Amino acid sequence: MRAEPRRRFGTALCLTFYHCGGRLSSEASSGIVSRAWLGHGLGNARCGLPASGERCAVVGLFLYKVSQSGVQKVASMPSNATASIPDIVIGRLPLYLRALRRLRQEDKRVTSSHELGKRLDISSAQIRKDLSHFGGFGKQGTGYQIDFLIQKLQDVLKINREWMVVVIGAGNLGSAISHYRGFQDRGFRIAHLFDVSPAVIGQRIGDFVVLPLSSVSGIIRDEGIKIAMLAVPAEHAQSVADQLVTAGVEAILNYAPININVPDNVQIQYIDPVTHLQRMTYYLDD
Secondary structure, eight states, rough: OOOOEEEEETTTTEEEEEHHHHHHHHHHHHHHEEEEOOGOOOOOOSSSTTOOOEEEEEEEEEEEEEEEEEEEEEEOTTTTGGGGGHHHHHHHHHHEEEEHHHHTTOOOOOOOOOOOOOOOTOOHHHHHHHHHTOOOOBBBBEEEEEEHHHHHHHHHOOSSSOOOEEEEEHHHHHHHHHHHHHHHTTTEEEEEEEETTTTTTTTTTTTOOOOOGGGGGHHHHHHHHEEEEOOOOOHHHHHHHHHHHTTOOOOOOSSSSSSSOOOTEEEEEEEOOOHHHHHHTSSSSS
């Protein structure tokens, strides 16, 4: 982590701390950060050394008021500033990313918030506001470079890498998930498939040999896996989730038709087709 040379923003003095490349790099620590986007305390920068090319993230931001009487600290941003961005905004980012990839498949290079809004039924103003949380990605009158915006959203969502995922439950649903190819090239890879039934343990399902659930904790710890999908009966979902969290899982996608309790530091999302169907039938004629 390094402190950037002081830079003035009107009557304020901003001192920014960066962490580059996910580690303290000797090049990054001795380079000069030449550009930063500081929207809402979040930032990305490029280290000044040409050979480095590492991305830097803002991990501390301190604002000082400069006056004739001296310098006074008026605000600071801790390293967990991402918590200030509403989760509903984060939830729309994958929709923007999906639409951008579709536009790229159509051989388009530039888009606008208006075009994205028409495709997603989201107002262009909302799209611009959402993106402004993470910096300036486009120019007024010229729109967004699609490849550039895709790259930036992948950085924000941390899917510029491949996350390993375990699937718990090798029944019809778990088997279908393990066969699904849509995870490829989108930041995720199914690593293992687990079950408790002796009838399926050791059997091959697609690319996977079903492993006993009793081995899941050791594998998660050994391989550093942080994401799991639950495709188990509702009555077992909580106990399995507890086991996963104890092993180190920090994000769970739950297909079981039940809400489960997890610690505050664990992310959880639910997929229950029946609840979505029930929501739609409200609007249907009898």
